[in-house]
Amino acid sequence: MSVELRQHIEKITPLTDEEFAYILSHFKTKKLRKHQFLIQEGDHVHNDHWVQKGLLKAYHTDEDGKERILQFAMEDWWITDYQAYFNEGNASIYIDCIEDAELLVLSLENREKLCNEIHGIANFFRRKSNFGFIALQQRILLLLNKNPQERYERLLQLSPQLLKRLPKTLLASYLGVSRETLSRLSQF
Amino acid sequence: MSVELRQHIEKITPLTDEEFAYILSHFKTKKLRKHQFLIQEGDHVHNDHWVQKGLLKAYHTDEDGKERILQFAMEDWWITDYQAYFNEGNASIYIDCIEDAELLVLSLENREKLCNEIHGIANFFRRKSNFGFIALQQRILLLLNKNPQERYERLLQLSPQLLKRLPKTLLASYLGVSRETLSRLSQF
The missing domain is CATH 1.10.10 (Arc Repressor Mutant, subunit A)
Known part of the structure; x- marks a missing residue:
């Protein structure tokens, strides 16, 4: 199960079968239909989400009700309200599904646990975060x-x-x- | 020397005197005057920079010659062209000094070395990158x-x-x- 997640992690760090099974045991699965919300403004955000299948959008709603799109996420991408997730706070954005979605869900608690236990996975998340940072810089240059x-x-x-x-x-x-x-x- | 860097790291992870001395030995120092370039478009980027003193700006120059500002950095912030740094490539942006600056300089090689040797510092950079990601999301929401x-x-x-x-x-x-x-x- 979830060969794709293993391939995704192994692009950055090699894993043994035991390590991957252990890592996977810390994820839950979630299915959502098109137009369903993953996160709504004000929700307490516990989880990060890896997209196994589907397409989602994260956006902010202005006072005039207009959607300002922050990011999209499709297969192999991660999505959550990271400000709320890392600060254990409430969402300031909405995330909903443009297509039906299947997600693998990782709580902050489990993420920190895995990072403390397995050096390779800490390394994986460190590098992913670096590449996420670069992607956002690209988005800013695009907007500018x-x-x-x-x-x-x-x-x-x-x-x-x-x-x-x-x-x-x-x-x-x-x-x-x-x-x-x-x-x-x-x-x- | 550089009590500030130690305080900066210890906001996230505690260090022994020996660990900090070892970490610091992997940094170089760099001084720049107002208007001097730290990075110019096309430069090979080897280093990340922690601002000990001063104020810098990172920007992209459009074809019409206008500066589009990506980020600023003052005391306690990190700045480089991260796309070039993490991919060991060439800069696509400029970084110069708005005020005279004193920097602590860390090569990617030394960063990876430290992260592999000291769990706490890997943890520090992982979390810093998460917070950097959040700051860029804020910047995007600001622009939108x-x-x-x-x-x-x-x-x-x-x-x-x-x-x-x-x-x-x-x-x-x-x-x-x-x-x-x-x-x-x-x-x-």
């Missing part, structure tokens, strides 16, 4: 670039799979352009 | 918020020290507003 055409092409370069799969309305919102501008950029 | 007044107030709440110290032109650029709008927002 004032040229919509360049923003679109950069995203196409960074995440071609994601771009193919996203509903156009969400893609436009992520790029901070109108639906009409997006049609022009991508020549649908 | 279309209301300049709210962006200003949010930054005031998150980093009051930074806000006091930044030249107004850079602050306006960071917030993505004009110098005139900033004056109105902050009632200078």
Whole structure:
């Protein structure tokens, strides 16, 4: 079970069968349908989530009710409200499903336990966090670039799979352009 | 020497005198004057930098020559081009000094060495990276918020020290507003 999670971890750190079985025993599974919420603003956040199947979005809702998309997550990505998760606080964002989703769920307590017990897994999470940091820097540079055409092409370069799969309305919102501008950029 | 670095690490993980001396022996020092570059686009990036004294900015230059500010760093913060650092590649951003700076410099090789040798320091960098990730999420939410007044107030709440110290032109650029709008927002 969950060969994919093992492959995901082993991209960074090798594991024995026993280690992987032990690690996996600290995860729970969760299934959600399209449009269901994983996290709502104000929820106490206990868990990080690795996407086994599906597509989700994390977003903030402005006072005018508009969704501001923080990140997407598809297979092999992790998603939660990290501010709430690491500080053991309440969510300031929403996360819901764009497609039906199957998740592997890891509590902060179990994560810290695994990191203290297995050097390799501490190393894995340390490196994942570094790469997550880089991805967010890319997102910021994308947002700071004032040229919509360049923003679109950069995203196409960074995440071609994601771009193919996203509903156009969400893609436009992520790029901070109108639906009409997006049609022009991508020549649908 | 560098009581501050020890305090900085010990906010997360306790260290013995011997451990700290050993860790410190893996750092070099670097002094830069105001306006000097720490990193220029295309440089091979070997090092991360902890700010002992001073104020720096990391930015991307658009094709039109405009600076897009990615982050600032003052005392107790870390700064480098993390994409280049973790991937052992070349810089895609510039980092220069807003004020004279004294830095403690850590190569990726020494960082990995220390993380493999001392569990506490691996733990420290893992947690720092988590908090860095959160700070970038905050920056993204700031950029996604279309209301300049709210962006200003949010930054005031998150980093009051930074806000006091930044030249107004850079602050306006960071917030993505004009110098005139900033004056109105902050009632200078």
